[in-house]
Amino acid sequence: MCENSRVRSAAGMFAGLMAVGVVSFAPPAAAEPPPSSECNYPDCTPGIAPHIVLGSYCDNSTYYAFGVTDWGRLVFCGSPRRYEPRWFRSPEMHGVKNEGDICPAQDGEVAQAPDGLFLTCVARDGASRWERGDL
Numbered sequence: 110m111c112e113n114s115r116v117r118s119a120a121g122m123f124a125g126l127m128a129v130g131v132v133s134f135a136p137p138a139a140a141e142p143p144p145s146s147e148c149n150y151p152d153c154t155p156g157i158a159p160h161i162v163l164g165s166y167c168d169n170s171t172y173y174a175f176g177v178t179d180w181g182r183l184v185f186c187g188s189p190r191r192y193e194p195r196w197f198r199s200p201e202m203h204g205v206k207n208e209g210d211i212c213p214a215q216d217g218e219v220a221q222a223p224d225g226l227f228l229t230c231v232a233r234d235g236a237s238r239w240e241r242g243d244l
């Protein structure tokens with residue numbers, strides 16, 4: 110066997126081993142975790158209105174009450190002392206939560222229910238729970 114044949118044969122064997130090594134080290138597709146359906150931040154919350162002007166009037170302080178300004182400030186539609194609703198800077202927002210679920214250490218912070226209801230974390234009787242935020 111000539112020198113050239115041995116080199117080509119060794120190179121071919123090396124390439125074959127590398128291909129087997131690459132395939133055997135690739136993680137199986139089924140090993141990837143499924144995407145999480147939990148939403149804990151504003152960026153995964155549906156229905157947040159764009160291009161809101163802070164302090165301007167708004168029309169729904171009950172459902173889909175969140176918006177964002179052009180510079181990225183999260184705001185909510187609220188009606189203090191039952192005056193006409195306006196856009197206010199939002200407290201920390203925790204995404205989508207269920208009314209009645211516990212919200213430890215989040216008193217005064219806000220979220221949105223799956224149906225769009227505005228929620229606030231309220232401490233009462235030794236427990237903090239997500240309650241309607243428009244009351």
